[in-house]
Amino acid sequence: MSHGGTRPLPEGRVALLFTDVQGSTALLHRLGDRFGDVLDEHDRVLRGVWDEYDGVEVDNEGDAFFVVFTDHARAVEAVTVAQQRLATADWPDGEQVKVRMALHSGEPRIRGRKYWGVDVHYAARLGSAAHGGQVLLSADMQSEVPLAPVQSLGLHGLKDFPAARRIFHLHREGAVAADFPPPRTLAAARSNLPTIDTRIIGRADVIADLSARLSGSDHLVTLIGPGGMGKTRTAVAVADSLAPEFPDGSAFVAMASLRHSSEVPEAIAEAIEEDLQGVDATTALAAHLKGRRLLLVLDNAEHLPDLAEVIAPLVSSSAGTRWLVTSQASLGLRAEVQVRLDSLTDDAAVELFLDRARARQPDFTVPDAERELLVGLCRELDGMPLALELAAARAPTVGLSRLAVALGADPERALGRGPADLPERQRGLQAALDWTISLLNDVEVLAYATCGSFAEAWSIDDLEMVMGQSAPDVWDALARLVDLALVVQRGDGRFTMPERVRRHATRVLEAREDEAPIRGRHVDLVLATVGRLIQHEKNFRFRAAMADLEDHLPEIQQALTWASTHDSSRYRMLLGTCGWCLSWFSRERPWLDDLIRFARADDPGDLAQARVWAFAGTAYSEVQNFDERRAWLRGALHRFQELDDHPWVCEVYLATFEFECTHGDQGAGLEALRIGHEYAENHDIPGYAHLFEDSGAIALVAAGDYVGAEARIRTWLDDSPFANWARAAATTYLGDCAWGQGRFAEAAAWYAEDLRGLPRSELGNSMLQVFAIATSCAGLGEDALAVELASGCARVSGDLQLKAGTAILPGGLDDSMKAAAERLTAGAVDAARARGGALDYDALIERALEIADQVSAGITVR
Numbered sequence: 001m002s003h004g005g006t007r008p009l010p011e012g013r014v015a016l017l018f019t020d021v022q023g024s025t026a027l028l029h030r031l032g033d034r035f036g037d038v039l040d041e042h043d044r045v046l047r048g049v050w051d052e053y054d055g056v057e058v059d060n061e062g063d064a065f066f067v068v069f070t071d072h073a074r075a076v077e078a079v080t081v082a083q084q085r086l087a088t089a090d091w092p093d094g095e096q097v098k099v100r101m102a103l104h105s106g107e108p109r110i111r112g113r114k115y116w117g118v119d120v121h122y123a124a125r126l127g128s129a130a131h132g133g134q135v136l137l138s139a140d141m142q143s144e145v146p147l148a149p150v151q152s153l154g155l156h157g158l159k160d161f162p163a164a165r166r167i168f169h170l171h172r173e174g175a176v177a178a179d180f181p182p183p184r185t186l187a188a189a190r191s192n193l194p195t196i197d198t199r200i201i202g203r204a205d206v207i208a209d210l211s212a213r214l215s216g217s218d219h220l221v222t223l224i225g226p227g228g229m230g231k232t233r234t235a236v237a238v239a240d241s242l243a244p245e246f247p248d249g250s251a252f253v254a255m256a257s258l259r260h261s262s263e264v265p266e267a268i269a270e271a272i273e274e275d276l277q278g279v280d281a282t283t284a285l286a287a288h289l290k291g292r293r294l295l296l297v298l299d300n301a302e303h304l305p306d307l308a309e310v311i312a313p314l315v316s317s318s319a320g321t322r323w324l325v326t327s328q329a330s331l332g333l334r335a336e337v338q339v340r341l342d343s344l345t346d347d348a349a350v351e352l353f354l355d356r357a358r359a360r361q362p363d364f365t366v367p368d369a370e371r372e373l374l375v376g377l378c379r380e381l382d383g384m385p386l387a388l389e390l391a392a393a394r395a396p397t398v399g400l401s402r403l404a405v406a407l408g409a410d411p412e413r414a415l416g417r418g419p420a421d422l423p424e425r426q427r428g429l430q431a432a433l434d435w436t437i438s439l440l441n442d443v444e445v446l447a448y449a450t451c452g453s454f455a456e457a458w459s460i461d462d463l464e465m466v467m468g469q470s471a472p473d474v475w476d477a478l479a480r481l482v483d484l485a486l487v488v489q490r491g492d493g494r495f496t497m498p499e500r501v502r503r504h505a506t507r508v509l510e511a512r513e514d515e516a517p518i519r520g521r522h523v524d525l526v527l528a529t530v531g532r533l534i535q536h537e538k539n540f541r542f543r544a545a546m547a548d549l550e551d552h553l554p555e556i557q558q559a560l561t562w563a564s565t566h567d568s569s570r571y572r573m574l575l576g577t578c579g580w581c582l583s584w585f586s587r588e589r590p591w592l593d594d595l596i597r598f599a600r601a602d603d604p605g606d607l608a609q610a611r612v613w614a615f616a617g618t619a620y621s622e623v624q625n626f627d628e629r630r631a632w633l634r635g636a637l638h639r640f641q642e643l644d645d646h647p648w649v650c651e652v653y654l655a656t657f658e659f660e661c662t663h664g665d666q667g668a669g670l671e672a673l674r675i676g677h678e679y680a681e682n683h684d685i686p687g688y689a690h691l692f693e694d695s696g697a698i699a700l701v702a703a704g705d706y707v708g709a710e711a712r713i714r715t716w717l718d719d720s721p722f723a724n725w726a727r728a729a730a731t732t733y734l735g736d737c738a739w740g741q742g743r744f745a746e747a748a749a750w751y752a753e754d755l756r757g758l759p760r761s762e763l764g765n766s767m768l769q770v771f772a773i774a775t776s777c778a779g780l781g782e783d784a785l786a787v788e789l790a791s792g793c794a795r796v797s798g799d800l801q802l803k804a805g806t807a808i809l810p811g812g813l814d815d816s817m818k819a820a821a822e823r824l825t826a827g828a829v830d831a832a833r834a835r836g837g838a839l840d841y842d843a844l845i846e847r848a849l850e851i852a853d854q855v856s857a858g859i860t861v862r
Helices: 024-052 072-088 118-129 139-144 204-215 231-241 261-271 281-289 307-317 346-360 368-380 385-398 400-409 411-415 429-437 442-451 460-467 471-483 499-510 515-535 542-566 568-584 589-600 607-616 626-642 646-662 666-682 686-703 706-718 730-740 744-757 763-780 783-799 813-823 826-837 841-855
Strands: 014-021 056-061 064-069 099-106 109-111 114-116 135-138 150-158 161-170 220-224 250-254 295-299 322-327 336-340
Touching (some): 014 024, 014 072, 014 118, 024 056, 024 072, 056 114, 072 099, 072 161, 118 135, 118 161, 135 139, 139 161, 204 220, 204 231, 204 336, 220 231, 231 295, 231 322, 250 261, 261 295, 261 307, 346 385, 385 400, 400 411, 429 499, 442 460, 442 471, 442 499, 442 515, 460 471, 460 515, 499 515, 515 542, 515 568, 515 646, 542 568, 568 589, 589 607, 607 626, 607 646, 646 666, 646 686, 666 686, 686 730, 706 730, 730 744, 730 763, 744 763, 744 841, 763 783, 763 813, 783 826
Parallel strands (some): 099 135, 220 322, 220 336, 250 295, 295 322
Antiparallel strands (some): 014 099, 056 064, 109 114, 135 161, 150 161
């Protein structure tokens, strides 16, 4: 290379190296004229290294060099070799020539044959901070060579650069950091931040947000999240990234071990290495903080209820200090800005899982076939870093499939406990939640346990009823649970729990002596809610009421599960009250055996038995003895009449009408409809009166009067003040009327319109529409399509264990399907059945809609 610099200076990011001889003036005095020989040898050795490792000499003045490297790793190798060669060179009179060196990464600007800019000045100042024989690296340089053997020397300010930055000592054989005095810097910014020993994943946005707030105008920021979400690590990363902004340093205050808020000032003083003098620790600490630019991290503050009172005066009196608090709940101060730490995204959760699993087993991989399983597992763990790390520790040993099965059975046991060097509260999901619950008072624990009685979601009114407490106490307790992220509010205003929290709350409930009363009140709430929706709201806003009932299905099923083994009286009432709802959504099968057993048992003479009979009488194909079912319906009717339970009397008349029309005695069905209509009007029940009136049009369908039925039903499309179940099914019955009059293409269009409007959760009704479209195809002579859809219905109904439903349909449907199959060859039938049998539920519905559109092309039904 050319000494003095003739090579073009590299542009862009480079490694900047400054070197000079320590104690050169003293060496000159000792050696006299021979000092020139020392400089010649010094230059020869170093220039040989610069040339060998592709360094570009920018400047050389006396005993100092300024060199740049485009390859940062080569720069590190160069200084290591240079120090080794200098240490082994033959110097006169046994002298040791010690050279201090510093590397910084930056993008200096070029002006002629010179570099200029802040990076050049910082690199030079860093070189002045080193000792002879030592190499210092800036934080920017270290980030470019993360595998270099370095040791952090902490945060330091330099001359002209008072904002502290982290600097590093470069290890080499015979030259470790402990061999040298502290670097020659400005008073070092003090920091006791704990080391983050693993990569932080998925928190870049929140770290950037917190950093911007704390370096801006926000004095107090609380990072809020449940235990195990990674608040501590995130806060430390923020403090570390903000080191240049706080020349007086950063202090980490571990709050978990403190028992009283009064201990906080002393804990802060210890963290910033100050000795508080005076009677009032808070006043003394405020004096220490005044005028300082300092970042304080107060970690795990949720267990100190009076913390706000202690730090409020400190925050207001220390304008230069910034406060970052981690907690499961807010402090409740006006100056406080709250930032919530949420679950990781799917991508970040997967990345964290794989990173931690590979820390255990470097070659751990997930096959493409198991990728979705891993995503599902991460979702099952709510994207919580603690849970993901525990699961990742298991995965290399047991494999993803077995881990997923174990998590489904017992998540806490499957995950086990974390490393022994973690605090107890961070060593497992159970431990983290136990710590949080220890912060609650008695009423709050009761609220938490009560929330565990719900299967999915609840309103404030629901919680008040099941808790059995006064409203203000319930409100305060619920607010506390929300603050601690144990409960979250949904978009519809109702409240729910993350699944891992719900499991814990359920265990807390099961350990309480008052579990049975709480569970009983939950059952009573379900009975009241379902009764209101069935007896009133479904007669005025049918679709909305059914959506509400669908939302309540998890609560119904949970109530049934508990009552079936703990409270037979409530269990009977639940079966009778909720059976119709379960049946509508095809969820009744697990309970039918008990229902029929209760219906056939000795009559205890109560309301519950009447409701059991009412539902058992419409249990469709489960009981083939029609006389027995008629007897149950009559028994229910008499009991409800005796109790003056008018809505349920109307329900039984409607059930009798449908039952008789479905099973061949239309006269008996029409008589039940007439008497029921009279009863509803006499007892002033408008919802049922209109329903009976509208059901008269349905009766015309059953009687084959399609013209009369169609004329009445069409009026519902434009004028429907009472959106009862009959009017909600208007399109289906118009399809029946069209089918009965031979307008099969129009019938298919009506059935498809109804199918599109049905929630996919209404399994039985959806299959009825698919079958009706099949019969329309049969009527049109599209026999292969008809057989295909009918076969799909049979397969899906079997898979989903759907019962044979009761519905008032036009006569001849079954005959039309039989005729369609007979018109096809045996091979064509087999092929059509194979196509239909290959379809699952969703695919069958899409295929039915496609076929309906195909056969009804050009038909306008409205």
